[in-house]
Amino acid sequence: MNGRAPLVVVGDVLLDRDIRGVASRLAPDAPAPVVDVTDELSRPGGAGLAAVLAARSGREVVLVTALGEDEASQRVREALEGRVRLVELPLEGSLPVKARVLADGRPLVRIDRGGGEVGAVGAAVRRALAGAQAVLVADYGRGTAEALRPLLAEAARRVPLVWDPHPRGGPPVAGARLVTPNAAEATALCPDEGDSLAAHARRGAALAERWGAAAVAVTLGERGVLLTRPRSAAPMLVPSPYRAVGDPCGAGDCFAAVAAGALADGGLPEEALQSAVAAAAAFVAAGGACDPGLWRTSAPSGFVLPAGEDAFAVAAGVRARGGTVVATGGCFDLLHAGHVGLLDSARRIGDCLIVCVNSDASLRRLKGPGRPLNPLEDRVRVLGALGSVDAVVAFEEDTPEALLGSLRPDVWVKGGDYSPDDLPEARALRAWGGQAVVLPYLDGRSTTRLADRAARAAAGAPPAP
Template sequence: MSAAKASGASAGPGGAGDLSSQRALSGGLPRRLAAESPAILVIGDVMLDGWWSGTIERLCREAPAPVVDVTSREFAPGGAANTAMNLAALGARVSVAGIIGTDDAGATLRRKLEAAGIDLKHLHSHPDMVTTTKIRISSGGQVMLRIDDSATAVPAAALAALASSVRAAVGHQDAVLVCDYGTGVLAGPVRAALGEALRVAETGVGSVADRPLTVVDAHDPRPWAGLRPDLVTPNAQETARLLDLRLAEGNGRVETVTGHRDALLSSTGARAVVVTLDRDGTVLFAADGTTHRTWARPAAEKQASGAGDTFVAALTLARSAGLPLTASLDLAQAAADVVVHQPGTSVCSTAQLARHLESFADTALSADELVLQVSAHRAHGQRIVLTNGCFDVLHSGHTRYLNQAKQLGDVLVVALNSDDSVRRLKGPGRPINPGADRAAVIAALSCVDYVTIFDTPTASPLIRQIQPDIYAKGGDYTPEMLAETDAVEEYGGRVVILDYVAERSTTAVVQRIRDGAVANPGS
């Protein structure tokens, strides 16, 4: 699929992508994306990460500092180079544009990128450049020290060579991913050359419909606003600097960022902004009004680095291959969740991502198992939200509604109608997908904590057993219309009716599939 189509409205939230996203988080999706093999240029600050570990048994004589006897030395591409490694591991055809030195670190970095099959004809070496290196020294699983080595200035000749190279590199790419860590490699000449190559003037006026998908991952996205990027991905600290404010911890950060969505879109010049909030997942704001949350599945503190690189790589791959924006975001969150469980600077491969998503199969809990889990959460003061439905063919109305439900409390439980129950409700031709498949896809959504399947005419018996703090329902309902309302009110729970998305209907999607029709944007 061309990048123009991927970045256009037809692949956006609610567009034609709804037909392709019914299995958006199934284990087979990473393999299908890898088969697309989009061509992606990564331009930016390539680095070499070192992970040295050893034992500590004494203090040095010169100062009260521990002596680390190094037992292992490992090196991995870092920064923009790690992003490129992730893209290659996920099946993209990757080119890297950047500047390194002719030093040992540069030679090591070049060898590792070449071994991954990455095109390096736009990676320039200069004798007066120092390859940026970050060495972490650890003992007993704890990082004790990080040593950074980088150039104080980037040679003008190297900048000129990279700028010239960028003009040629952009052609025939499905996506261009800018990784700007602020070292000076992407200074004015290079940024201007990229703008010229993308046919976007520095004033932000003028572009062509078939330009590559443009993603900016920068410490400061504002200098890149003239490119009018399709996506920018600031983290919490970068967002705070953009907004000139302090972000509170926890969910307060989401509320603060959401209140400044217009300022973020305006200052970055982007069609969509994805703010990454580490343990709190991500939040998306698009110029068309779309919002979307993901929730991270964090690991215990480990020696992990580069989850943000994995996230932006998976997001760029999915969008350049034509996956809808919200589904791309959930996929990228899943890839980041894989990496945070791995030590060092690591990547998420197609096989790893597929296994991670496939692990959600057969994850539906019985009602008795669910009671035990919910009781543990309630003991920690967490609010339980429950919703139910068939969720036969997943579409953007579902994901929007489930995102809203999650934000009503701390733990979201989704109860699925059994296959027999769906047939009773929808007719003999349904469900399209059996209960195990529906449960696996719903469980893979980052906003969902638990899935269960019920076979009763209504969810009332399950509600009485679980006693959620909030029972959420999406659709054209009032609480009085719901059979479950009495069960909720018996124990003092609350019924919340979420947004009704009239133009999103599973029945309509199924009918379009059976008719062989292609959805129009917004249909």
């Protein structure tokens, strides 16, 4: 992959089934809705989903979990093939299957079946944990984390360990770098009156001290996440960048997976949580675990998907819900206030914002020798850190017209003082009913001017008039 040691995900995998349809009448023999099924989706859930989400960054992910010889276990193996490396414990029994029936996108009933006992821990499991760069424990209370508790306690002394707890599971091992209960789980574990931030801060600090954890992040849904530490009176609230509307199923797995990846890369908990909150919001907005693009393995031919959210999957998810896909493009060589204002305004137009960015070669042809000032990897990372940006995709051509033909946004946004009809992309957008719009640009801000000012300052020359 990339030469780094892998991120190891430990926990219980389930097979999730979503039976989706519409309900427009009641059954004649009972006051129950009749669901006319439109489609069904089966996918790995629990630790399996967390592992897939962690692997979207491009890193190597090893999933340590218990699987059996039943049909559900085999379907999970097939779905994970090529995405994560499996290290299995034996499962005596059948893999749990969790089936949701949804009508018009809203869950009506959940049906659970299956289950078994986790078998003995083998040498392959020990080797996987010994070679981890970081560990994420997605504990769903079905025995995998408990079977590996001594090994996890040892790993927590060597590498960052993130523990996503479950009411049915045991406590995290001492020394965890980060524990991520949601508000309901934290309240059940540490009862306290009220739903205020102060009450959640007290719970988080008390749980961090009880568990011997370096930090506890209590996830609060739309309010974001509250980072607390033992005996600390100063929690930090990391708000969600926007109100994400969609199915929240799997949002906690996404949050924990991104946080674990950031800690594996050497980030501080505060940095990890900012990335994780933004990723969880984008995950929900794109359709959550039901996102049809989540299981795609590659971008359409000719385009580059940097580490992060899959731009084509984000667009497909928003379109599937009847939302508006907004895109904009540019070089973004030195991100400045004009860029930020444009991106903020563009995001408010629709339900997601995808940034199409010139590759290094494309930018060099456009701007000349000496450019880019920042390579594509750095430009993408800065753009992706903005709360207004849902995904980034790079193109190698001189213009983004071919990319737009694959992405098919509803609105294409540019900043400047020219007419929308003069935009070279406008004709392409009309082919699928899209609209090009121009937004005002913050006067006097440009990458060229910033670069010139920096060069003059380095040479001791006065700034240009």
